[in-house]
Amino acid sequence: MQILEGSRAIAYTIKNISPEVISAYPITPQTHIVEDLAQFKADDKADYEYVLAESEFAAASIIAGASSAGSRVYSATSSQGLLLMSEVLFNIAGMRLPIIITCANRGVSAPITIWNDHQDAVTIRDAGWIMFFAENHQESVQQHILAYKIAEKLNLPVMINIDGYILTHSYEPVFIPNASKIKKFLLKKADTNTKLLDPQKPITMGAFASPNYYMEIRQKLHQDIMTSAEVIKNEYEKYIKIFQPKNRDHNNKYKSFDNGLIEYYGPPEPQTILIAKGSVVGTIKEMVDNYKKVGVIKVKVYRPFPEEEIKNIIKKVKNVAVLDKSISLGQEGPLALDVKALKATYELKSKIQGFVVGLGGRDITQKMIKDIISLSQKQSSKNIFICK
Amino acid sequence: MHQIRVHGRGGQGVVTDAELIAISAFEDGKQSQAFPSFGVERTGAPIESFARIDNKPIRIREQIYNPDVLVVLDVSLFKGSDILGDCDKKTQIVINTGKNKDQLGLSLPLKNIYTVNATQIALDIIGKDVANTTTLGAFAKANKLISIQGLEKAIKQKFNEKGKDIVDKNIKAVRQAYK
Incomplete structure (x- = not known):
């Protein structure tokens, strides 16, 4: 266990998950998560490509591109930034890209607010993403690791929601699983079945779908999100067995x-x-x-x-x-x-x-x-x- | 559970103080939590931060309204804002001031008021008007919620990136205030 700021705990977790490409827009509304991840890279403590984007729309597009080419990717955003990504978020889900984004939940302007609520996340609720919500630092660490497993298993994007400020800016004890244990838990690249962009074998992703096809594709996406519940339950069980430190609830009144x-x-x-x-x-x-x-x-x-x-x-x-x-x-x-x-x-x-x-x-x-x-x-x- | 609220102004290290309290308590083997009042960061604006210490994991996220200990980094806050409004006869208050506690004219029992001239100590030792860490030396002495050893570990952890000189000076200042 160590005591960390929520954003730092997530940044360490992402570093240990070893994504290959991270892209983010670093200006308000942003958190220390991507700041820390940029610092790890600058200090030569991480191997990922860190691509500085000119907007959240671009950040989401960059990771969509990298994911289409087979890279494990990550981004984090918040409020207006998430909404600016929204068009790309729908595309990511439609193209079945296993992308992970952290949303540090905050309210949406106007009036201008930088503070916490869930309006940002619920506004893109119908984009086709699996949506996690975390209660505390430990749970957000857990959900990030689970998210990669589930996303890469099902080719579905996952968004982890953590309350802005209340979790991102607070300090509390947290346990961060190490990289080798996480690696064992996650899928090997050879075991993923994403359709990849490859100049040798060209394919089209997110192509035009006429009324003859569009509806069934959407129905399939819906069914896959519905059935992901079982996978989430199974992977959660496995996660608890492998990673969970001694029960946080041991002093609680109820189990x-x-x-x-x-x-x-x-x-x-x-x-x-x-x-x-x-x-x-x-x-x-x-x-x-x-x-x-x-x-x-x-x-x-x-x-x-x-x-x-x-x-x-x-x-x-x-x-x-x-x-x-x-x-x-x-x-x-x-x-x-x-x-x-x-x-x-x-x-x-x-x-x-x-x-x-x-x-x-x-x-x-x-x-x-x-x-x-x-x-x-x-x-x-x-x-x-x-x-x- | 012990609840601590820190008052000061933007730039005085108010948020850092709550974090140092939480890290110190954790280093002492306790459970802890710290968070800021989530204000917009403007230099000079009144800022609050919060810390909780307990023997069991802390679940509550509410801000702190009836603190057991109040830390005040800037006495000018007593004018114009009601920071003592939710304090009672039991609330302990640790104040950074060069004045004696009976000169402050506060409506709290004198036995609960602890003063430390942290600004002066900081100027002498750190060479800068940053009273936040130094005040925590007096905090540790006043209530034993954190140990001086825990506080030193917390300073090392928190200021590690700023270099050994800053860490050493802060620890020296904290020890001076603890005396």
Whole structure:
């Protein structure tokens, strides 16, 4: 174990994963992740090519190109930067490139904000990426390593979301697996089945698809993302066996259920469940310990949506409060909508209440969580904004 | 769990202080966490940072509203902002000032106030007006939440890239403040 800034922990992890090409746009909104990775390269401590891009659109395009030629690649971005990448993100998924990007989640302008929420990530939710969300430094390290395994196994891109500032700029103890262990866990290049650009054997990638073909290609992408859930679960099990240091939860009141897609923390028969993603789950766990009948589901994988797992836990629960650090303006919080859809599909009796919290860096306090728990047991309306 | 909040101004090393506290506690074998108040980094603007120390892993991410210890790097912050607003009779406060604690006119029990002329020590030893590390020497002495050995390790770790001279001077300044 060592104590590191979140960004540094991710940078070390990426260095140990040994990508071949990294490209990033280094100006705001950016994190220390790519700064550190550039420094490792400058200090001759890393072998990858570090390509300085002129924008996030270019950074995403550069790694898309390098990945098409068979390189393991990486980039990190945030908020406006992610949105500037969005067109390329859709292309990356459509071309089935096993690309990994870290999104340090931040709000989106205007008004100008540099602070944390999840609006950036949920806005590109439909791009065709597997989307991880991490609660703490250890989980973000774990998810980055898992991401490469899953991406290269399935030819699907994976985005790891970590809360901007709250995780990227905070210090806490973390364990970074070494390069040789990671190498053993990940696929060998010969075992990947990406179609590569090769001047000797020319192919076209991301080609024109007429109405006769486009729909089936999209359907296949959707099905593959849906079935990736099983692969994520299996790889998570393997990961825990190989890498996980002594259980972080050893002093917790409850033992967690965690299958890589979700984590449930709380009593065996809760009456109220909170559902959230990212670092706020830590604060919620702290509050759960003060109640007898309250638990929390952490959505670790947001796409594919872990419908089955969430349904199984909430089906007998009276009140469900869903916390979103984002909003589909004119509708509701996106995660709340997903849970409500699940209620309709499975005809659940649970009352689902959506809460919008923490927009643009608003601190989410224990008092707010307490208020959410009591409000979820009373009212029923759309979108309660918890501002203070 | 012990909660510490650091106040100062942009450029005074407020964020570094919380990080050093967390690294020191970790080096002492405890669990810890540090994070800044996520403000926009402007020189001279009021800045806060936070640190938590515990014997078990720290899950909570909320900012710190009722600190056990308050570290104040710049006494001018007492004017114009209410940094003592959520402190109570138990809150310990470590202040960088050349004044005696009874001259400060603070509404907290005198026994909880610890002063250190960290700016002067820093000017004498480091040769620069950077009081943040030095103040932590007094912090370690006042509450024993971190050990001086842990603090020295943290300084080595944090300032390693700045070179041996900076590390040595900071350690000397911290030891002076610890006396």
